[in-house]
Amino acid sequence: VARMSSQDGDDDEEWEGQTVEDxxxxxxxxxxxxxxxxxxxxxxxxxxxxxxxxxxxxWRGFSGLPSGYSSLDASRPWLCYWTIQALDLLGESTARxxxxxxxxxxxxxxxxxxxxxxxxxxxxxxTTYSAVLALLVVGTEEAYKSIDREKMSLFLHRRKCANxxxxxxxxxxxxVRSMYTAxxxxxxxxxxxxxxxxxxxxxxxxxxxxxGGLGGCPGNExxxxxxxxxxxxxxxLGRTDVLDMPxxxxxxxxxxxxxxxxxxxxxxxxxxxCYSFWQGAVFPLLSxxxxxxxxxxxxxxxxxxxRALQQYVLMCAQHAQGGLRDKPxxxxxxxxxxxxxxxxxxxxxxxxxxxxxxxxxxxxxxDGNEEEDDDVVSxxxxxxxxxxxxxxxxxxxxxxxxxxxxxxxxxxRYFYSL
Amino acid sequence: xxxxxKERTSEEKERIRLAAEAEKVKQYCKDVDVVTSHVQxxxxxxxxxxxxxxxxxxxxEYYTMWNLxxxxxxxxxxxxxxxxxDNMYYxxxxxxxxxxxxxxxxxxxxxxxxxxVQRLAHLTDWQREVKLCTKxxxxxxxxxxxxxxxxxxxxxxxxxxxxxxxxxxxxxxxxFSNYSAWHQRSALLLEIEKDxxxxxxALQNELELVRQAVYTEPNDQSPWIYHRWLxxxxxxxxxxxxxxxxxxxxxxxxxxKELLSIEPEAKWPLLTTATMMIDVDRSTYAxxxxxxxxxxxxxxxxxxxxxxxxxxxV
Numbered sequence: 001v002a003r004m005s006s007q008d009g010d011d012d013e014e015w016e017g018q019t020v021e022d023x024x025x026x027x028x029x030x031x032x033x034x035x036x037x038x039x040x041x042x043x044x045x046x047x048x049x050x051x052x053x054x055x056x057x058x059w060r061g062f063s064g065l066p067s068g069y070s071s072l073d074a075s076r077p078w079l080c081y082w083t084i085q086a087l088d089l090l091g092e093s094t095a096r097x098x099x100x101x102x103x104x105x106x107x108x109x110x111x112x113x114x115x116x117x118x119x120x121x122x123x124x125x126x127t128t129y130s131a132v133l134a135l136l137v138v139g140t141e142e143a144y145k146s147i148d149r150e151k152m153s154l155f156l157h158r159r160k161c162a163n164x165x166x167x168x169x170x171x172x173x174x175x176v177r178s179m180y181t182a183x184x185x186x187x188x189x190x191x192x193x194x195x196x197x198x199x200x201x202x203x204x205x206x207x208x209x210x211x212g213g214l215g216g217c218p219g220n221e222x223x224x225x226x227x228x229x230x231x232x233x234x235x236x237l238g239r240t241d242v243l244d245m246p247x248x249x250x251x252x253x254x255x256x257x258x259x260x261x262x263x264x265x266x267x268x269x270x271x272x273x274c275y276s277f278w279q280g281a282v283f284p285l286l287s288x289x290x291x292x293x294x295x296x297x298x299x300x301x302x303x304x305x306x307r308a309l310q311q312y313v314l315m316c317a318q319h320a321q322g323g324l325r326d327k328p329x330x331x332x333x334x335x336x337x338x339x340x341x342x343x344x345x346x347x348x349x350x351x352x353x354x355x356x357x358x359x360x361x362x363x364x365x366x367d368g369n370e371e372e373d374d375d376v377v378s379x380x381x382x383x384x385x386x387x388x389x390x391x392x393x394x395x396x397x398x399x400x401x402x403x404x405x406x407x408x409x410x411x412x413r414y415f416y417s418l
Numbered sequence: 419x420x421x422x423x424k425e426r427t428s429e430e431k432e433r434i435r436l437a438a439e440a441e442k443v444k445q446y447c448k449d450v451d452v453v454t455s456h457v458q459x460x461x462x463x464x465x466x467x468x469x470x471x472x473x474x475x476x477x478x479e480y481y482t483m484w485n486l487x488x489x490x491x492x493x494x495x496x497x498x499x500x501x502x503x504d505n506m507y508y509x510x511x512x513x514x515x516x517x518x519x520x521x522x523x524x525x526x527x528x529x530x531x532x533x534x535v536q537r538l539a540h541l542t543d544w545q546r547e548v549k550l551c552t553k554x555x556x557x558x559x560x561x562x563x564x565x566x567x568x569x570x571x572x573x574x575x576x577x578x579x580x581x582x583x584x585x586x587x588x589x590x591x592x593x594f595s596n597y598s599a600w601h602q603r604s605a606l607l608l609e610i611e612k613d614x615x616x617x618x619x620a621l622q623n624e625l626e627l628v629r630q631a632v633y634t635e636p637n638d639q640s641p642w643i644y645h646r647w648l649x650x651x652x653x654x655x656x657x658x659x660x661x662x663x664x665x666x667x668x669x670x671x672x673x674x675k676e677l678l679s680i681e682p683e684a685k686w687p688l689l690t691t692a693t694m695m696i697d698v699d700r701s702t703y704a705x706x707x708x709x710x711x712x713x714x715x716x717x718x719x720x721x722x723x724x725x726x727x728x729x730x731x732v
Contacts, residue, residue, distance in 0.1 A: 221601040253724040
C-alpha cells in the first residue's frame with residue numbers, strides 16, 4: 001500500500017505559503033502616499049475620487065475578463081454584484097443592461113432553487129446571496145420576478161443544519177458566512193421563518209472569541225469578514241443580545257490602524273481596503289444596537305476615525321487608471337473596488353437609521369409621497385463627514401446588505417406584499 | 419552579415435499576450451465542458467477524477483468539481499476492492515496537497531482533505547497531517563484554515579493537549595506577534611487545567627510570559643489582548659476560590675505602572691490600565707481613568723471617538 005509517509009524524503013515541493021509581509025514595509029509605502037498631506041494639510045482639496053476612471057474601468061468588465069479571473073469562474077454572480085454595486089455607489093446607472101444582467105443571473109438559477117457560481121454548477125449560498133443582491137441593485141420588477149421564491153425556500157431549508165448553522169452548498173462547509181448569506185436572502189425575499197433560524201443566534205454566539213470579534217466557526221480567531229457577517233445576521237434576527245457588545249466594540253475599534261489609517265482584518269495583520277467595509281460597517285450596526293430608537297441616535301457619526309479611513313481609500317487604494325486595490329503594490333480587482341467604495345460610503349455618511357423590520361412603506365424619493373412610516377432606512381444627506389472636496393461623496397449604502405437603502409426598501413416593499 | 423535582432427514592438431507583444439490569454443480561456447472552458455458532458459453521459463466515475471483534476475489545477479475554487487470528485491469516490495467505494503480504494507484515497511491526498519501548495523487559502527481544498535482523511539479513518543497517517551500543518555504554519559503563521567485543520571488532526575493524532583500547548587509556546591517564542599498562537603493557547607489552557615488551583619498557577623505563568631513579551635515590545639497588541647483575557651480568567655478563578663477577585667489585578671496594575679514609567683505614552687499599557695481600573699473600581703479610580711483617557715485621545719487619535727465613549731462609562 002503506497003503510504004504518503006514514504007514520500008517524506010522528497011519534500012521538495014515548494015509551498016507558496018504567503019509569508020507575513022513586513023508591517024514596517026507596508027507602513028513605509030503608505031507613508032509615501034500620505035506625504036503630500038503631511039507637508040500641507042490644505043492639499044486635502046486636491047485629493048479626488050477618480051470617479052470617471054473607476055466607472056470606465058467597471059464598464060469594461062462587461063465585455064470580458066482576462067484569464068487570471070478563471071479562479072472566479074465559480075463566482076460569476078459575485079463578479080456581477082461587485083461590478084454593478086460599485087457603479088451604483090458611484091452614481092452610475094446600469095439600467096441599460098438590466099435585462100442582460102437578469103438574463104445571465106437566471107442562467108445561474110438552479111431548477112431546484114438557489115443560484116450557482118455559473119451555468120451548470122451547484123447552487124451555493126454565497127453565489128445565491130450575490131445574485132439576489134445584484135438583482136436588488138437592478139431593482140426592476142423583471143429582476144424580482146426572476147427569483148423562484150418557492151424553490152429558494154426549499155434550497156435554504158436544505159442548507160440548514162441541526163446545530164443551527166447552514167452549509168454553504170450540498171456537502172459543503174459550515175461557517176458564519178453561510179449563516180449571514182442564508183439569513184439575508186431569507187429576509188429580503190420574505191422567506192424568514194422561526195424554523196429556518198432556530199438555534200442560529202446561539203450558534204453565532206459561540207463564534208465570538210475572547211478578543212470580542214467573531215471567528216469563522218467556533219474556535220477560530222476573530223476576523224473582520226466573519227465579524228461583519230455575524231453581527232449583521234444577528235441584527236436581522238434581533239438577537240444581538242447573545243453577544244458581549246462592549247468587547248466587540250473594543251475589538252473592532254482597535255482594528256483601525258494608527259499610521260496606516262485603514263482597517264486590518266485581524267490583530268497584527270496588514271491593512272486591506274476591503275475591511276473598510278467589513279470592519280467599518282460594524283460601527284453603524286453597533287450604533288443601532290446601542291441606540292435603537294431613531295430619536296436617541298446621536299448624529300455625530302461612528303466610533304472610528306471616518307476621515308482617516310477616507311484618506312486610506314482615496315490616497316492608497318485608488319488606481320489612477322481606474323479600479324481600487326487592497327493596498328499599493330497590489331492589482332485592482334472588482335472585489336476590492338466594491339468593498340473599498342462601500343467602506344468609503346460608510347465613512348462618509350453619518351446618519352443611517354436602520355430598522356430591519358420592513359413595513360408597508362411608501363418611498364418618498366420614488367413617489368414623492370409624504371406618508372409617514374417607520375422607514376426601513378432613512379438617509380439625511382446633510383449628515384456627512386468628508387475628507388477632500390464635496391465631489392468625493394458616494395451614495396449611501398445599507399450597512400446590513402451593502403446595497404443602496406432605497407433599493408433595499410423597494411425590494412422589500414415588493415416581496416412583503418406578496 | 420550578422421542579422422539584426424528583431425525587436426518586437428510593444429504593440430506586437432500585447433497582441434501576442436492577448437492571443438495567449440484567449441487561448442488559455444478557451445482551453446479552460448473546453449476542460450469544463452469535457453467534464454460536464456462526461457458526467458452527463460456516464461455519471462461521476464474514475465474518469466471524472468482525471469477530468470476534474472485538469473479544471474481544478476487551473477481553478478481550485480470550482481467547488482462543483484470537488485463535489486463531483488467526492489461523488490465519484492463514493493461510487494467507486496462500492497465497486498472496487500478495499501485495498502484499491504485506499505490507494506485512491508492516498509492519491510487523492512497527494513493531489514490535494516499539491517492544490518493546497520498552490521493556494522493555501524482555498525476553503526474547498528481544506529474541506530475536501532478533511533473529508534478524505536475521515537473516509538480513510540484509522541488508515542490516515544494523522545502524524546503526517548500534523549506535520550503538514552506545521553510546515554505550512556512555518557511559512558504562513560496566520561493561515562486560519564490550517565490552524566483549524568491542525569486542531570482537527572491533532573485530536574486524531576492523539577497529540578496531547580500539553581503537546582499542542584507547547585507548540586503554541588514555540589510559535590510565540592519565535593515571534594511574540596503571532597496572534598494565532600496566543601489565540602490557540604487561550605483555548606487550550608482551559609482544556610488542560612480543569613482544577614482551579616492548577617489553573618491559577620498556570621494563569622500566573624501566563625502573566626509572566628506576557629510580561630516578557632510586553633517588555634520586549636510594549637506596542638505589540640497581541641500579548642495585551644491575551645492579557646485582557648487572562649485578567650478575566652483570574653477574576654473568575656479567584657472568585658471561585660473565595661479569594662479577593664482583584665488580587666492579581668492590583669499586582670498587574672503596579673507592573674504596568676513600572677512599564678509606563680519607561681514608556682509613558684505607550685497606548686496599550688495605557689488602555690489596559692484604564693480598562694482594568696474601570697473593571698476593578700471605577701469610582702475610586704475615576705480621576706486617574708479620566709487622565710489616562712485624555713492622554714489616549716492625544717497619543718491614539720484614531721480612536722478619539724471610542725475614548726470619548728469610554729469616558730461616558732466612568
